[in-house]
Amino acid sequence: MTARLHTTVDGPADAPVLLLGSSLGTTGAMWEPQAAVLAKRFRVIRYDHLGHGRSAVPFGPYTMDLLGCELLRTLDDLDVPWVHYAGLSLGGMVGMWLAAHAPDRVRRLALLCTSASLGPPEQWRDRAATVRAVGLEAVADAVVARWFTPGFAADRPDVVATHRDMLTAMPPAGYAASCEAIAGMDLRPDLARIDAPTLVVAGADDRATSVEHAREIVGRIPGARLAVVGAAAHLANVEQPEQVSRLLLDHFDERPGDR
Numbered sequence: 001m002t003a004r005l006h007t008t009v010d011g012p013a014d015a016p017v018l019l020l021g022s023s024l025g026t027t028g029a030m031w032e033p034q035a036a037v038l039a040k041r042f043r044v045i046r047y048d049h050l051g052h053g054r055s056a057v058p059f060g061p062y063t064m065d066l067l068g069c070e071l072l073r074t075l076d077d078l079d080v081p082w083v084h085y086a087g088l089s090l091g092g093m094v095g096m097w098l099a100a101h102a103p104d105r106v107r108r109l110a111l112l113c114t115s116a117s118l119g120p121p122e123q124w125r126d127r128a129a130t131v132r133a134v135g136l137e138a139v140a141d142a143v144v145a146r147w148f149t150p151g152f153a154a155d156r157p158d159v160v161a162t163h164r165d166m167l168t169a170m171p172p173a174g175y176a177a178s179c180e181a182i183a184g185m186d187l188r189p190d191l192a193r194i195d196a197p198t199l200v201v202a203g204a205d206d207r208a209t210s211v212e213h214a215r216e217i218v219g220r221i222p223g224a225r226l227a228v229v230g231a232a233a234h235l236a237n238v239e240q241p242e243q244v245s246r247l248l249l250d251h252f253d254e255r256p257g258d259r
């Protein structure tokens, strides 16, 4: 089967690949605040999750295994043997899956505003049912309210509107099927197998995946480090672009002894 994920590529062809995975209800455009600065040092590949943006939208429900296998297939198609990987929220969940199930493909890992188990499952199944029945408008205000702090939302209504538009443009079937992947996810038993050096980043004001979720991941991945970004909600890379870019550049710098 050919890969079904839409990708965009920036940066030098001979630079190490940095693969960026985005949040539920967004596309690779979510990484716009980091793309140019990261592309000076890396070949930056952004992908849209299955069911999102310009990727294929097969029938759901999806699972983390499906999302992860689809990404592996995409790397095979692009002839990319290994990557550095940074993922936010759903992107981080897929990153944990990838680093645990295909350790030879992930050299260094950054997990932002994410969780290894984000219950209760019923809440995700309810959201999926609502979106299938009446579309994304029905959930958009509540979702976007968790993406940004109230102060940022008041200062930058333009940024909020751009991201809200991204969310409501999602194919409802793909968004709903992805909610079901989160409902069925428990990556906690996989985390001890991750051997890629890992940075976990939390937004201090993130109500979707709180600092406690980050601490749980740090506690289970050997050697993982935690960074908490102040004045940031769920889309911390959008709200605090410079801080997050700096954390990623520092973390993905090649170190002596890297595989």
Ligand SMILES: O=C(O)CC1=CCC(=O)O1
Pocket (backbone or CB within 6 Å): 022, 023, 024, 025, 088, 089, 090, 091, 143, 146, 182, 208, 234
């Ligand atoms: O959409 C939300 O409520 C927050 C979220 C959970 C996983 C993800 O990618 O976003």
